[in-house]
Amino acid sequence: MKKKLHLLFALLLTGFALQAQQTPQYSLYMLNQFAQNPAYAGLDNTLVANGVYRTQWVGLNGAPVTQIVNAHLPFNVINSGFGVQFENDEAGASQRTSVSLAYSYHLQINRESRLSIGVSGGMMQQTLDGERLRTPEGEYDAEINFINHNDDLLPTGSLSETVPTFAAGIFFQGKKLNAGVGVLNLQESDVNFDNLTVKLQRSFYLSAAYDLDVSRNLVLTPSLQVKSDLVQTQAEVSSIIRMKDNLFLGASYRGFTPESQDAIVALGGFRLNQNWTVAYAYDITLSALNTVSNGSHEVMLNYNFGKPIGQGVPPPIIYNPRF
Numbered sequence: 001m002k003k004k005l006h007l008l009f010a011l012l013l014t015g016f017a018l019q020a021q022q023t024p025q026y027s028l029y030m031l032n033q034f035a036q037n038p039a040y041a042g043l044d045n046t047l048v049a050n051g052v053y054r055t056q057w058v059g060l061n062g063a064p065v066t067q068i069v070n071a072h073l074p075f076n077v078i079n080s081g082f083g084v085q086f087e088n089d090e091a092g093a094s095q096r097t098s099v100s101l102a103y104s105y106h107l108q109i110n111r112e113s114r115l116s117i118g119v120s121g122g123m124m125q126q127t128l129d130g131e132r133l134r135t136p137e138g139e140y141d142a143e144i145n146f147i148n149h150n151d152d153l154l155p156t157g158s159l160s161e162t163v164p165t166f167a168a169g170i171f172f173q174g175k176k177l178n179a180g181v182g183v184l185n186l187q188e189s190d191v192n193f194d195n196l197t198v199k200l201q202r203s204f205y206l207s208a209a210y211d212l213d214v215s216r217n218l219v220l221t222p223s224l225q226v227k228s229d230l231v232q233t234q235a236e237v238s239s240i241i242r243m244k245d246n247l248f249l250g251a252s253y254r255g256f257t258p259e260s261q262d263a264i265v266a267l268g269g270f271r272l273n274q275n276w277t278v279a280y281a282y283d284i285t286l287s288a289l290n291t292v293s294n295g296s297h298e299v300m301l302n303y304n305f306g307k308p309i310g311q312g313v314p315p316p317i318i319y320n321p322r323f
Contacts, residue, residue: 023184023203023227024066024089025056027252027265027281027298030223030238034072034083036205037182038102039118039169042074042081047305057285057293062092062132072102074309079106081116093132098124098165112175120167126191126198130155153195163189165200179208201229217244234260238267246271254283261286263296277302 026035032050033040049071057063072083083102089095100122107115131147133155134140139148147156166187171180185200209223222239240250249268255261263286269279283296 024054024064024068024087025296026052026054026066026068027263027283027296028052028267028279028300029207029225029236030209030221030240031269031279031300031302032068032070033171033178033180033207034070034102035068035085035087036184037118037169037171037180037207038083038120038167039104039116039171039180039182040081041072041083041102041104041116041118042106043104043114043116043171043173044072044304045074045076045308047071047073047303047309049303051301052298054296054298056283056296057289058295058297060289060293063293064089064091066090073305074106076309079108080104081106081118083120085120085122093129095127095129096124097127098122100165100167102167104171114173116171116173118169118171122165123162124165124189124200125160125162127158127160128155128193128196129158131157155194155196159193161191161193163191163200165189169205176211177208178210179206181206201231203227203229214241218242232260234262238265240267248279252281255286263287269300274306275303277304 026032029036032052035050050069052068054066055063056065066087066089068085068087070083070085072081074081081104084100085102086099088097100120102118102120104116104118109115133149135149135151135154137150139150140146149156165185167182167184168186169180169182172178182205184203184205186202188202189200191198191200204227206226207224209221212220214220219242220239221242225236227234234254235256236252236254238250238252240248242248247270252265252267254263254265263283265281265283267279267281269277271277279300279302281298285293285295
């Protein structure tokens with residue numbers, strides 16, 4: 001019985017069994033590369049900010065709900081970029097809230113290509129709400145708020161612990177091709193709750209995208225993301241077509257084997273004005289969860305300053321010999 005209860009607890013922490021996940025899932029990943037790779041900081045050559053709200057597996061009690069806000073900008077005088085990120089992810093009885101700062105160094109390969117190496121560090125607070133846990137042999141009475149899990153390892157109240165988190169990445173930016181690898185939870189911190197310990201699993205994110213000019217006003221961008229904790233691996237193939245940089249439509253397929261297929265995603269967005277863009281994605285669930293949920297929704301609001309910040313290292317001062 002103990003083994004079964006430990007399994008139940010693990011499923012609650014990872015956002016349910018069929019599609020276990022420690023790090024949050026994002027369908028609009030191709031529009032927010034900085035969220036999963038600190039090396040992307042500053043590569044847009046201007047101030048960029050993103051806000052994302054995602055509700056996953058709608059209709060399923062305790063399903064993941066995630067919010068993320070981040071911003072990054074270049075500091076070309078030292079060939080660098082800086083960024084900040086706040087993320088909140090709630091799944092079942094578990095909630096994770098983190099804040100981090102990022103730094104990247106940009107190496108100019110040629111006039112059209114750059115290689116960036118980045119790191120980030122911050123703090124993550126993990127909270128476990130024991131009142132939301134339920135066990136097969138537990139005793140519960142909502143009227144008098146009585147909770148007894150009949151398992152000494154599981155809390156009946158709320159527990160919180162804060163641990164440091166680190167990430168690193170590398171990103172190549174070319175005229176047409178963009179590709180990178182990011183590693184989250186680099187040090188695999190242990191979150192200790194009295195009699196329980198939860199390890200933050202190291203997660204790898206590989207991404208790649210290529211711009212294809214269809215016509216003067218249309219650009220097709222196929223992209224790929226592969227993520228893995230070296231136990232489970234998931235892949236997502238996407239394609240977006242942009243019209244004059246004002247409107248875009250796309251689709252994704254998540255899963256590369258019958259066991260890992262998760263969803264088909266329909267996505268799109270448009271520019272509200274010179275600086276603001278809104279995007280939306282809807283996941284059509286393909287896994288067994290489609291019998292108990294109504295898909296997933298994700299909304300993104302993007303701000304782009306629209307003007308280059310800095311133009312690299314300034315030229316040396318040339319003094320006029322007359323003065």
